[in-house]
Amino acid sequence: MNKLKKLAIVLLTFLLVGEMAGTISGADVAKPKTKELKVDSLFADTEGTMMIKSLRKNKMYVYNLKRSKERFTPESTFKVPNALIGLEEKVVEDEYDVKRWDGIVREIEEWNRDHTLGSGMRHSVIWYYQDMARDIGARKMQKHLNRINYGNRDISGGIDTFWLDSSLRISVQEQMAFMERLVREKLPFHKQTMKTVKRMMIDDEQDSYTIHGKTGTRLSDMGLGWYVGFVETKKDIWVFATNVDSSGSVAKDITLKSLKKLRIIPKNKKRSM
Numbered sequence: 362m363n364k365l366k367k368l369a370i371v372l373l374t375f376l377l378v379g380e381m382a383g384t385i386s387g388a389d390v391a392k393p394k395t396k397e398l399k400v401d402s403l404f405a406d407t408e409g410t411m412m413i414k415s416l417r418k419n420k421m422y423v424y425n426l427k428r429s430k431e432r433f434t435p436e437s438t439f440k441v442p443n444a445l446i447g448l449e450e451k452v453v454e455d456e457y458d459v460k461r462w463d464g465i466v467r468e469i470e471e472w473n474r475d476h477t478l479g480s481g482m483r484h485s486v487i488w489y490y491q492d493m494a495r496d497i498g499a500r501k502m503q504k505h506l507n508r509i510n511y512g513n514r515d516i517s518g519g520i521d522t523f524w525l526d527s528s529l530r531i532s533v534q535e536q537m538a539f540m541e542r543l544v545r546e547k548l549p550f551h552k553q554t555m556k557t558v559k560r561m562m563i564d565d566e567q568d569s570y571t572i573h574g575k576t577g578t579r580l581s582d583m584g585l586g587w588y589v590g591f592v593e594t595k596k597d598i599w600v601f602a603t604n605v606d607s608s609g610s611v612a613k614d615i616t617l618k619s620l621k622k623l624r625i626i627p628k629n630k631k632r633s634m
Contacts, residue, residue, distance in 0.1 A: 398424040400622065403615045409605030411619060412537050416544065416598045422623065432512060432530035433604055436577030437485045438587045439524035441558060442539070443494060444478060446505045448554045452496040453478050456561050460489050468580075482561045485576065491521040508549045511539060526579050536589045536602040544591050544598060562590055570594045570626050574601075574616075576609030588612040592625055599625050 512531030574590030
């Protein structure tokens with residue numbers, strides 16, 4: 362009987378060790394297989410970089426790997442973490458929380474009216490998110506940027522300007538890591554907060570896919586543009602981040618063409634004559 366017990370213990374130990382080893386090796390395998398994204402023609406008129414990663418197929422496409430490691434100011438892509446922090450700190454109640462227009466006429470007509478957190482995201486209303494950042498305050502803002510490890514975490518440029526051609530900087534690779542954690546709801550925020558922000562990011566919703574994305578443009582010279590987000594299809598979720606020496610609309614256009622080239626989203630159907 363004692364021999365049987367000893368044998369059982371040895372067998373159980375062997376199985377547990379094997380299971381643990383399998384888990385560790387599984388973590389190693391989780392590193393995505395990286396392929397060069399052959400889209401030189403899309404970047405013919407601008408310098409830039411792009412990463413597109415499958416969360417279910419364990420593969421990633423990269424254009425201009427060197428630049429993907431370089432940090433740039435996030436511009437209006439920072440509205441995503443800003444919204445997360447604002448909701449978490451309850452300086453806004455939900456995506457429908459209204460802020461009244463202050464009457465100052467700004468360069469974009471759509472900004473010159475009252476906005477909600479959600480419409481401020483969709484129309485990239487800088488003043489709304491600047492006002493929210495002031496409500497959050499420097500101490501709490503810094504605490505959250507440290508917790509989510511967002512870029513260089515430097516808010517010394519001023520509580521309502523640090524992300525706009527100022528002190529805060531982030532790379533495409535870091536944007537990808539942040540966006541993946543948001544998709545998986547692994548950021549240090551309540552799940553409902555993350556679900557709300559992901560819903561606010563919906564940029565295009567079709568039968569076969571939904572694109573959640575946010576552009577960003579350095580308005581001082583239109584010399585830096587971003588498009589970051591993720592695509593939900595029926596079979597996969599793809600995270601993406603693009604920046605270019607141009608505008609956010611150019612970054613978005615290049616990203617969408619690349620998603621079509623990779624057949625992640627369908628190409629536009631030709632109209633029948």
